[in-house]
Amino acid sequence: MAKSGAQKNTKNKAKHSKLMARKKNKFRQEKENRKAKLKELAAKMNAQKEN
Template identity: 55%
Template sequence: MAKTGREKNTKNKSKHTKLMTRKKNKKKSEEALRKERLKVIIQKANSQSNND
């Protein structure tokens, strides 16, 4: 029998999609931030080794 009334599960699906995109964006931004920090550290190390 078909379910009557409002659609099944559409609200939860949209919430889940929203949360998953938020999670993915957070992970991407954290990875980018980490890469930037590593670049700065590597540049400092290289400049110190060149000066010595």
């Protein structure tokens, strides 16, 4: 028989999904920022090497 009343675990699952998505986005953003910094640094070093 189906349980009557509020759904079980839906609030916790939604909250967990939201937090995990936030965490993944944070790591993705940090990775992109790191890559951009390294690219900028490499360009700067190449420019310095040419001079």
